[in-house]
Structure formats: C-alpha cells, structure tokens
Amino acid sequence: MYYAAEGNFNEAFKTILKTNPFPNVLGMVCDHKCQTKCTRVNYDEVLRIRDVKWFVSENNNNGYKEELPLNGIKVAVIGAGPSGLSCAYFLRLAGVEVTVYESKSISGGMASEAIPRFRLKEKALQKDIDRIKNLGVHIHYNAKIDHQSYGFIKNEYHYIYIAVGAQKIKKLNIPGDNAEGIIDPIEFLSSLKRNAPLSLGENVAVVGGGNTAVDVARAVLRVLKDRNKVTMVYRRTLNDMPAEKEEIEALLEEGIKVIELSQPVMVLTDNNKVKGMKCVKMQLSGKDSSGRGRVVPVPDSEHILYFDCIIPALGQETNIDFLTDDELKTVTHDKITPAKLFIGGDAYRGASTIVQAVADGKEAALKVIDAINYKKETISNKVPEISYEKLLEKRAIRQFSALPKPNANQNEADAPELPYSEKQIMAEASRCLLCHQLCNICVTVCPNKANYCYITEPLSFTLSKIRMADNKPVIEKDKTFCVKQKYQIINISDFCNECGNCRTFCPTADAPYTHKPKFYLTPESFRNAPEGFYFTKTPEKKALVYKKEDKFFTLSMINGQYVFENDQIKASFSQNNFSLMKVELLSPFEGYLLLDKAAEMLLLFKAAENLY
Ligand code: SF4
Numbered sequence: 322m323y324y325a326a327e328g329n330f331n332e333a334f335k336t337i338l339k340t341n342p343f344p345n346v347l348g349m350v351c352d353h354k355c356q357t358k359c360t361r362v363n364y365d366e367v368l369r370i371r372d373v374k375w376f377v378s379e380n381n382n383n384g385y386k387e388e389l390p391l392n393g394i395k396v397a398v399i400g401a402g403p404s405g406l407s408c409a410y411f412l413r414l415a416g417v418e419v420t421v422y423e424s425k426s427i428s429g430g431m432a433s434e435a436i437p438r439f440r441l442k443e444k445a446l447q448k449d450i451d452r453i454k455n456l457g458v459h460i461h462y463n464a465k466i467d468h469q470s471y472g473f474i475k476n477e478y479h480y481i482y483i484a485v486g487a488q489k490i491k492k493l494n495i496p497g498d499n500a501e502g503i504i505d506p507i508e509f510l511s512s513l514k515r516n517a518p519l520s521l522g523e524n525v526a527v528v529g530g531g532n533t534a535v536d537v538a539r540a541v542l543r544v545l546k547d548r549n550k551v552t553m554v555y556r557r558t559l560n561d562m563p564a565e566k567e568e569i570e571a572l573l574e575e576g577i578k579v580i581e582l583s584q585p586v587m588v589l590t591d592n593n594k595v596k597g598m599k600c601v602k603m604q605l606s607g608k609d610s611s612g613r614g615r616v617v618p619v620p621d622s623e624h625i626l627y628f629d630c631i632i633p634a635l636g637q638e639t640n641i642d643f644l645t646d647d648e649l650k651t652v653t654h655d656k657i658t659p660a661k662l663f664i665g666g667d668a669y670r671g672a673s674t675i676v677q678a679v680a681d682g683k684e685a686a687l688k689v690i691d692a693i694n695y696k697k698e699t700i701s702n703k704v705p706e707i708s709y710e711k712l713l714e715k716r717a718i719r720q721f722s723a724l725p726k727p728n729a730n731q732n733e734a735d736a737p738e739l740p741y742s743e744k745q746i747m748a749e750a751s752r753c754l755l756c757h758q759l760c761n762i763c764v765t766v767c768p769n770k771a772n773y774c775y776i777t778e779p780l781s782f783t784l785s786k787i788r789m790a791d792n793k794p795v796i797e798k799d800k801t802f803c804v805k806q807k808y809q810i811i812n813i814s815d816f817c818n819e820c821g822n823c824r825t826f827c828p829t830a831d832a833p834y835t836h837k838p839k840f841y842l843t844p845e846s847f848r849n850a851p852e853g854f855y856f857t858k859t860p861e862k863k864a865l866v867y868k869k870e871d872k873f874f875t876l877s878m879i880n881g882q883y884v885f886e887n888d889q890i891k892a893s894f895s896q897n898n899f900s901l902m903k904v905e906l907l908s909p910f911e912g913y914l915l916l917d918k919a920a921e922m923l924l925l926f927k928a929a930e931n932l933y
C-alpha cells in the first residue's frame with residue numbers, strides 16, 4: 322500500500338510477489354477476508370485492498386523471469402492448481418527443484434476450469450502461471466498419478482505435496498438424480514470456458530448456495546440471457562449461504578431468483594428426462610455446530626418446481642486413489658509425515674477458496690524450507706519507515722474510499738475491465754494506516770486509557786546465559802535478543818476494569834489487557850496484584866520490579882550500569898549494549914540460568930522512564 326500510494330507500482334508489485342504467487346488472479350477473485358479485518362473500519366471504512374492489488378498486478382508484468390539456481394533438494398507436487406503452483410513457487414524461490422504432475426492438459430485447476438470469464442480474465446491466470454514456470458518449475462501435463470507412478474515419485478523426490486483439488490462432485494442423492502438434464506456444475510463451467518456446445522433447456526435450477534452455485538447461476542443467466550429462466554434453490558436462508566457476500570450481492574443485483582428454505586427430495590422425470598423437482602419447505606430451528614441456522618423440514622410442505630435442467634452445485638469431494646489407506650490416514654496439512662508427504666488446498670479441505678489454496682501451498686513450502694534450513698530472506702520485506710506524527714495524522718483524518726464499484730459484465734465471454742485510474746488507486750492506497758508500523762487500536766478503543774503506547778528504538782544484542790562450574794557462575798553466549806517493532810504497548814492495570822473492549826477490537830484477535838505487560842502505579846496496587854511491573858524513581862535510583870508467583874525480579878540503574886537481581890543472581894550490564902559485565906551468585910542453581918527476563922525488563926525500563 323505504501324508503494325501504491327507513492328505511485329511506485331513496480332515496487333508495489335515486487336512486494337506483492339514476495340508473499341503472493343497469484344497476484345493477477347487474486348487481484349480479481351480473492352474473497353478478500355483481509356478487508357473484514359482492515360483497521361481503517363474503525364475510522365471510516367475499510368480499504369479496498371484487493372482492488373489496489375488488482376490495479377498494481379494488471380499494470381505490471383515484471384517479476385521473476387529467470388530460472389534460479391538449485392540447492393539439491395527435489396520436491397514433487399501433484400496437481401498444478403493454485404495450491405500446487407503456490408507451493409512450487411515458494412520452493413523454487415528457495416532453490417528447490419520442483420516438478421509438478423498435472424492430470425489435465427492445462428494448469429490452474431479450478432481457476433482455469435471453473436471460474437467464469439466474466440469474473441476472471443484468462444490472461445490474468447496465464448500471466449501468473451507463466452511467471453511461476455519462468456522460475457524453472459517443470460510441469461508434466463496429462464500425468465495422472467496411479468499407484469505405480471506414485472511409487473516412482475516416492476523414490477525420486479525428497480518431499481511430496483499433494484494438491485489434487487476436490488474434483489468429485491457431490492450428487493443430489495435423491496431418487497432420479499441420474500436423469501437426463503442433470504448437469505455436473507464443473508463440467509458446465511468448463512465447457513463454457515472452452516466454448517463447447519451446451520444443452521441447458523429452457524428453465525434451469527441451480528441447487529446449492531456456495532461459490533460454485535452462484536458462479537453457475539450467473540453463468541446460466543449469461544447463456545440464456547433471461548433472468549426468469551434460472552432459479553437457485555437453497556435449503557437454508559440467503560444469510561447462511563456460504564458463497565462470498567459480494568458474489569451473492571451480484572447475483573441478486575442481476576435479478577436471479579433464489580428460493581430459500583427449499584430442499585429437493587426427488588427429481589421428477591418424463592422418459593428419464595428432467596421435468597422438475599419435488600421439494601419440501603424447510604424452517605429454521607436453532608443453530609447448528611457451525612453457527613448457521615439449523616433447518617428442519619416443514620411437515621406436509623411438499624411442492625413441485627418445474628425445470629428441464631438441474632445443476633446440483635453442492636460441493637466437491639476429494640478422490641485420492643494413488644495413496645495407500647495408511648498414507649491416507651496419516652497425511653495431513655499440519656505437518657510433514659515421516660514419509661515426507663503432506664497435503665493442502667481443496668484436496669485437504671474440500672472445495673474452498675483460491676486464496677486458501679494458495680495459502681496452503683505457501684505454508685507447505687515454508688515447512689520444507691524450514692526442514693531444509695533455508696534462509697527465508699526472500700519472503701520478508703521492508704517498507705520505509707513513516708514518522709510517528711504522520712502515522713497519527715493518517716488516523717486523525719476521516720477519508721472514505723472514492724473508488725467506484727466495478728460493474729459486472731453481462732456477457733459470459735467479457736472479462737472484467739479495470740475501472741480505476743492511477744490517481745484513484747494512489748488515493749485509495751494512501752488511506753492505508755500502515756498498521757504494521759503502528760496499530761494502536763487497543764489504545765484508542767480503551768474507555769479508561771489503560772493501554773499506553775511507548776516508542777522504543779529497535780534493539781538487538783547478544784544475550785548471555787550462566788551456568789555453574791565448581792560452585793562459580795560461568796558466562797556463556799546465548800541467543801540474540803531482538804525487538805523490531807518500534808511502537809509497543811503496556812497495560813496500566815490500575816486503570817483497566819477488564820471490560821474486554823480491546824480484545825473485541827484487536828485486529829490480530831489478541832487480548833491486550835491480559836497479554837501486554839501489566840504496570841501498577843501504586844505500591845499498594847502492585848502488592849495486591851498476582852503478577853506485573855512496578856517502577857520507582859528517586860533522585861538516587863530508578864528501578865523496575867517484576868513479580869510473579871511471589872518471585873521478584875529487579876532491574877535498576879545504578880552508577881551508569883543496569884543491575885538485574887532475582888533470588889539467584891545479581892548481574893551488572895553495560896548501559897550501552899547490555900553486555901554482561903559481572904555476576905554475583907546469590908543461591909546455587911542447576912543447568913543454565915537465562916537472562917531473557919533481564920532483556921525484556923530493559924525494554925520496559927526505558928518505557929517506564931518516559932512514563933513516570
Ligand atoms: S495496514 Fe491497516 S489500514 Fe492498511 S490495509 Fe492493512 S489493516 Fe487496512
């Protein structure tokens with residue numbers, strides 16, 4: 322957002338590519354859950370993040386154009402959909418040799434087969450796929466994996482990622498569901514994209530309420546060009562439809578009729594040809610385990626709906642027939658199995674979103690990258706720092722989005738065109754509050770001013786650790802203590818009544834009032850607290866005290882040195898770089914004594930100095 326606001330779209334695109342291998346596709350069809358979490362909503366309205374990224378990606382074809390060197394690790398990816406290619410992309414950036422096995426003759430999985438052209442430009446998908454292939458990812462097409470070829474893959478590669486998608490369509494499972502006129506939704510969408518001949522009849526029912534059902538209904542409308550000839554039939558209510566909100570809105574705007582709370586129980590046929598559905602009415606009855614309204618049939622509510630074509634879009638299932646039963650039982654997305662096998666995307670979750678599939682692929686790649694100890698610099702990014710005043714100013718000015726809403730195309734073959742100018746995108750991106758530098762939502766939403774933001778200079782120094790040898794403390798080098806985030810939060814417990822407001826608004830789903838360091842302002846409140854910090858300041862001495870479970874830790878500034886003390890040691894640190902200068906043993910201990918607490922207290926000592 323920073324670079325887009327500056328009009329530096331090249332740099333913005335490079336930044337997107339560090340974490341997103343499908344910027345062109347996701348710029349158009351991501352369900353943008355991030356926008357539901359955008360903190361700008363607390364000031365006016367959320368940022369149109371996806372639209373900014375769409376513009377940036379559409380106007381940029383830079384990126385990786387050369388093959389990268391190899392590091393000797395080989396990974397096989399089964400499936401060239403968004404999840405498989407995402408995994409391949411991140412692995413290839415880390416120097417891994419990646420070979421993708423795809424059963425079809427094209428890449429892109431559901432993105433190429435099932436997302437209609439009026440939502441996703443084919444060129445956009447091709448750009449993303451080409452970029453991944455240009456890195457040196459090899460794709461074998463028409464390579465359906467069976468037990469034999471899987472055996473070869475197991476021997477040939479260090480790791481295997483399964484991303485075969487969920488291709489098996491769920492059937493209606495009611496009498497008559499094999500009749501002529503029942504159409505597979507993915508086959509329908511795919512035929513449409515290939516311009517293959519279609520026979521839909523005059524009056525089409527789409528059964529279901531997910532993204533595919535909505536895509537199918539909108540595509541049927543574009544084929545039949547009559548909103549009265551397509552009807553969605555859904556067993557729950559519109560509110561409980563799992564499809565993306567934006568897509569449901571588009572569906573309704575286009576005038577497609579939705580029959581809610583209606584459950585097909587039989588396909589009616591004439592000479593084995595569909596002529597309608599017998600349905601029962603449903604009614605709400607409490608909530609189900611997912612929080613959606615539970616529906617139960619209304620007694621004696623059977624009714625007939627007449628259609629000559631039914632497209633059941635009820636979801637898809639996974640069908641992985643090349644794994645053994647044992648492998649199927651143990652393979653998971655969460656960790657790599659001992660057989661160096663893992664799974665993700667729709668193959669793991671059932672039909673989900675493209676961004677989820679891409680995220681799974683990335684996570685899978687990061688697991689391998691971790692396992693092979695590859696440095697992850699390629700995936701991090703650094704944006705120039707903005708001054709505190711500027712960050713506050715951004716939050717002080719109410720500025721609603723001025724981006725127009727894109728119009729849906731009425732023709733199936735028409736790809737969506739970017740409706741934004743460079744100026745509009747720069748204005749939208751400049752609304753970004755740059756929360757990675759300063760969030761502070763918990764500070765602003767606290768009615769009692771109990772959360773306090775302090776500024777610290779980034780810190781990085783090597784910690785020491787202490788062990789006992791011959792009853793004497795021996796100092797050894799420990800890990801690096803590093804604080805990158807400049808703006809930190811403490812909680813002033815005397816002011817906090819634990820209302821939980823900061824938990825409600827926290828964009829990262831944290832609970833600042835319980836997890837941030839708790840400070841007490843009076844000796845009495847500190848004495849009564851089970852855990853927390855207390856700072857004292859006299860002309861001679863400043864000291865920060867921490868207590869937990871009746872154990873006390875103190876960090877004082879005495880004669881230009883930090884002195885850390887608990888019931889085991891007294892240690893002096895240099896004021897400049899916090900290097901350990903002297904240790905005095907107060908009571909013996911076993912193993913290592915770590916000084917992380919001393920380092921954490923140093924950070925808070927500096928904060929408290931400015932607070933009091
Ligand atoms: S950084 Fe903050 S304001 Fe910007 S898009 Fe993310 S959540 Fe929204």
Ligand code: SF4
Pocket residue numbers: 766767768769770771772812816817818819820821822823824833834
């Ligand atoms: S829980 Fe405490 S810190 Fe959080 S908003 Fe309420 S009073 Fe403020």
